[in-house]
Amino acid sequence: MRSSRLRNIVNKKSLITVAGPMVRYSKLPFREVCRFYDVDIVYTPMILAREFVRNEVARYSDFTTNDKDTCVIVQVGVNNVEDFMKFVDMILPYVDGIGINCGCPIRDQVREGIGAALMSEPNLVANLIKTAKLKYGDKVFIDTKIRIHKDINETIDFVKIIQEAGTDMITVHGRTKTTRSSVPVNLEAIKTLRPHIKVPMIANGDCFTLDDYKRIVEYTKVDGVMSARGILANPALFKGFNKTPWSAVEKFMDLTTSYGLPFKISQHHVSQFLENMDVSKRTIKQLNDCKNMIEMIDLLDSQFILKRSNEIQFATAIDPQFR
Structure with a gap:
């Protein structure tokens, strides 16, 4: 059961590192590079459930995997239980977990009731989780990735509802759906949520170095940190490299x-x-x-001296190897 691998990580590891979902860029080769630098959990890009379950071309273009692709969470953009369950049925054998996207702020997605629009629909999100858990139980591991509300009390109510529904993990991006990425992440809000979240909790936002990771964990007391923009530029950041090796x-x-x-x-x-x-x-x-x-x-x-995989000291150099 693939979900057991993921449960072992989130329940037994003291601190968790996560490479977040990035539109177009969290594909199989990049996911494997992240694991080369010991990232614990790697996300796929968001996949739209309605397209995936109806279109074979979308399935082949949106998701590829192999036996090395673990632990992987597939992120899904969805706004109804029917599409969600068809999606879970099809993809569950090939992933370690399912991530429900309640955070994407892209206007077109929000307009369709996907991503950050779900932050106003806690009962729908709870229904997605409960329906999957009713059918699969512990065979499905669900991470619910959320943003914060302007009123943090609304977010507290939200996380209580989805925990009651059975989510296995909660990832909190410390910005509202209208906060620009240039505005510093609200670590105070994540810290405020921490006592209300009883399942493993991951913080997301503004992690670009290992020092950022340590600072976020120390301040918020979360179980781990997700990096997206930072790890896109430097997949070795959790290994302590301040520049990409x-x-x-x-x-x-x-x-x-x-x-x-x-x-x-x-x-x-x-x-x-x-x-x-x-x-x-x-x-x-x-x-x-x-x-x-x-x-x-x-x-x-x-x-540059670009070594191939059959050459001595392939993928070991730290600094660029100029000719």
Whole structure:
């Protein structure tokens, strides 16, 4: 039972590290890179339940996995029980947990009753959880990822309702649905919620370094921390690297060429890594100007020593290996 792996982590590990869901970018190769740097739990991007259950093309494009892809939580955007249960039925054998998205602030999603719109629908969220638990019990592990309300008492009421419904974990992004990411995360709100949450609790927001992780845990007393923007740029941040190690580029390039990803997504990942290293803006611009994978590989080979997986000391270097 895959959910047992996840339960062992959240119930036995003193502090949990989580790579959060990122639209387009939390695909299989990147998830494996995160685990290379010992991230405990890695999320998929949000998948829309209504598309996934009705469209075979959407299923193949939205979700790929393999036997190394654990522990993985698939995040779902959903606004009704019927689609949710069809989604759970189809994907449960391939994941360790299901994450209900109650936090996405994108206007189109909110307009359709998905993401942050669910913060106004605690009874619907509770019904999603209860229905899945009634059918699968402990075979399904559910994380409910929420934002905070302007009135924290409303959030306290919300978490009580979803806990009663049976959620296994709660991840709290310390911003409201209208708070910009440029505004510091509200750690005080997360700290206020902590005594009211009896299941494992993860804090989300503004984790860009290991020091951030430690500071958030110390202040809020949560069980773990999720990073999204930070880990996108530096998948090794929980290992204490303040800059992305060169090993991340080598590991990612090996995985993305082995498993496959749309070129623009691969390009964005490598660009994000290089921007977090001591690499010139000129080189990063050249990389962003590449039109396909062959051009990008040629550019990297011309300016760096990019080891392949069959070479000695592959994916071990910390600093960029310039030619």
